Amino acid sequence: MEDIIKTDSNILSELEADAATDVDSMISDDIEVSDSESLQEDELQSGFLPLPSGRALSLQETYDVMASENTAVIVLVGPSGCGKTTIESTIYQLFQREKLENHLFAGSKTIQGYEDRSFYTRINSRQEIATTPRTSRGVQEIFLHLRLFNEDKKQIANYLFADLSGEEIQAHIANVGSLAKQMPFLKNADSITVILDGERLANKYRRNGVIEEASTMIRTIFDAGLYSVSTKVQLVISKFDIISASDDSTISCFIEDKIKELQSLITRYIKNVTVHEVAAMPHDSSFTVGFGLESLLSSWDYEPRYLHSSPQYEFDEPIDSEFNKLFYKLRGTTHE
Template identity: 30%
Template sequence: MADTEIVCANRECRIAQSGKCIEGHDDLSICPFYGRVPEEIDDEQDDDDQDAVDAFDGVHLPDALPLDRGGTDKIIAKLPARMIGVIGGHDAGKTSVIAGLYDLFQLGPVSNNIFAGSSTLHGFESICHDARAASERNEPHSERTKRGEVRFYHIDVRRNDALQSLLIADRSGEEYEEVADLAANATDMFELRRADVITILVDGRRLASPSDRADVMGSIPLIIMGMVENGAFLRKPSLAIVLTKDDAVQASTRKERVEQDFRAIAKGVQDEFADHFGEFGSFVTCASPADTNVVRGAGLDKLLDFWMKPTAQPKATRIHHRNGRVFDGLAIKETSDG
């Protein structure tokens, strides 16, 4: 006699393999899912879900996903805020840098910065999941940012007893790369015009590749030039040049050449675009190493300090307007009434 097939309408249940009901029922006859196929309860579940929504009388909490442009305006209205534009080509490590910084805050203060809250916690958790052991992946992975949208990750930071917001922009790397071909593609990148710090990512793994090296070194100045020509940096922000994936660089036989190339990129950008940016800084990071023996998030603490550093205000020149009248040439003379 053949064994009776065990079925369950709950797709998460593994009773056929483990013999245990995921709902915790010892008596399977009272389980509403056991013995039924999923299709049988789909309509009933939809009705039950709708009834639950109609009967809900509690408080709906925010979804805590990455913010759109309107969401960032609300954050800026509440606290002093630093907006960070992160520019990197496809797979340069942009999402890993953002996720790695959030993971560092899980361990405590990052340098002199104390985590004080976030309105995008679910968004952070989503991009961090695939780099954690819980994802059961063989190596860290980061979800690609969708084209055609810019998202912002938000962290409130207490620094030197002052509370401040940090807004980190995340846009598809392909869109930034397209600026090198057509400067007008930077027109709608409002996050760059409002940024306090522009962060340029240099892919360490590609820089260590003989076939990709020339493309990496040539594309970065072109991307910045395209944005400058389109007036993307109106506020004269600070500029951070960041080498990512340092674990791949250290494991490469071309390690010294890569480090030399990175210094050349940083110096070339600083020399060529000095008039368009405020303070310059260069950093080496390893946000999400594939090797478990390498410290996750290395270098991000120094980068965060640079992000949070107040931007020097541009010096203004007072212009004295004269219309040719004699009175405009008069000056106030101090006298003593003795």
């Protein structure tokens, strides 16, 4: 009797040992790693696509976004140092804290692009002397991407931002044909956002230059026919904290007059012009970070030209079917 019991327990422990080896081999990292390495090589050979880098997108790469969902293309123009990159990266950073004007962050294909640009201007640190790096990039990779959910309209819209310095535009001024050819997205831009450097506007020796540069840029773009009937223009006075700190009424009178002149210049081409005072990264602590950016964001709102999906689409089936819930989720809307 004792022998039988012994034998049984021997069998049992053998079985346990076998099972343990199986589990060991199943969870062994070594085997996993070597398998997956050889698999990866095979996959690469059969032409697998690399993962997206998250960096700024090329024009080619924006087509996927534009073809799949409603998309607004926004081109920021202004001379180097006027504050374009700071406006773009501060908007992204503000979304990490809260919603902006009923817009909720719903993703970005260019997180790395934003992080690169935000590195020097973290709003949490609010550096005394903020040092946004000169935009360094491949000529092709110029679009930053935001996907936002509009709570009021219950709609998802994509925003593609390109910033062009005066110098880049200047380089094409001599040949209007080349401006159209090299920057075809300008023609289809939903918004052209002209940035006037508030720091230079606050300096009476430099302020005339700001207005001259802006009107040259506006004429260049519009004379080349790079706009459509639905294009909107925003005139943005950046670094408004500096203007406000100067406390000089002649500056505000000058700005008011010149803005009117620029507005009437633009309305020769298009009607939809708005003016915005912005301090994206104020040095003066009496201004909040991102001052004026909410109103600017609203002015960029997507307005349908070609509808990708009908926002009011209704189902015959009961609303709570699992399929419908999935459909609403994919579409980026809720069913309320």
